[in-house]
Amino acid sequence: MTGGFKCLHCIHCCFFAQEWESPIVFPWEKRLLERMLNDAGLRGVFAPVEAYGPLPGGGCVVVLYRWVVRGFCPFYDSVSRRCMIHELKPLACRMFPLLLELPSGRLMLSAACDAVRPPIRGGVERVFPVELRAAETVLLLYTGVVERLRSLGLERVDASKCGGLVDADIYLEMLAGGEGWGVEGD
Ligand code: SF4
Ligand code: SF4
Numbered sequence: 001m002t003g004g005f006k007c008l009h010c011i012h013c014c015f016f017a018q019e020w021e022s023p024i025v026f027p028w029e030k031r032l033l034e035r036m037l038n039d040a041g042l043r044g045v046f047a048p049v050e051a052y053g054p055l056p057g058g059g060c061v062v063v064l065y066r067w068v069v070r071g072f073c074p075f076y077d078s079v080s081r082r083c084m085i086h087e088l089k090p091l092a093c094r095m096f097p098l099l100l101e102l103p104s105g106r107l108m109l110s111a112a113c114d115a116v117r118p119p120i121r122g123g124v125e126r127v128f129p130v131e132l133r134a135a136e137t138v139l140l141l142y143t144g145v146v147e148r149l150r151s152l153g154l155e156r157v158d159a160s161k162c163g164g165l166v167d168a169d170i171y172l173e174m175l176a177g178g179e180g181w182g183v184e185g186d
Helices: 027-039 089-094 131-153 168-173
Strands: 045-053 060-068 099-100 107-109 154-156 163-169
Touching: 027 045, 027 060, 027 163, 027 168, 045 131, 060 131, 060 168, 089 099, 089 131, 099 131, 131 168, 163 168
Parallel strands: 060 163
Antiparallel strands: 045 060, 045 154, 099 107
16 A cells, blocks of 8 residues: 555444543543533543542542543544544544554554555555654653653552542643643644
């Protein structure tokens, strides 16, 4: 395969048979999704998957959430077979069919995508330029947030044992006196 891939607009990007298949999103993406779901009269379920702590009082800082979707994504239009929030969809959707392992940064190709089958001739950069950029952005943002939290003495903890949760970008903004600390794409 050379010169970019052609999406077949099948359902596999947007249909989640199992909870673990659902997209992983940053906290600021979660809040945007919540607003868009709310506007559509819907509610989303978001489960913390990577948290750091401890904070005073037993709270934790969440770096990543799983957007728990079962079946079709509420933003999938099954008639046009398109994403209804294409311009605002999370980075996890933007990078598909590339999958990113964190924290290693290892890239994989989803076996669920019918449009691509290894071997990918021409290189990932050439076949998936847009998707690769999204994956690189995730890695950059993730690494930046985690390094900052570690520099503050926080370590990865079991999110299910946290006394309270605060989104990582909000926490870091709070520490910076509300002036922000440069999360790209927020
Ligand atoms: S946000 Fe869009 S691309 Fe992502 S799963 Fe939902 S419909 Fe699909
Ligand atoms: S699984 Fe592949 S072919 Fe199907 S919609 Fe997603 S990117 Fe396109």
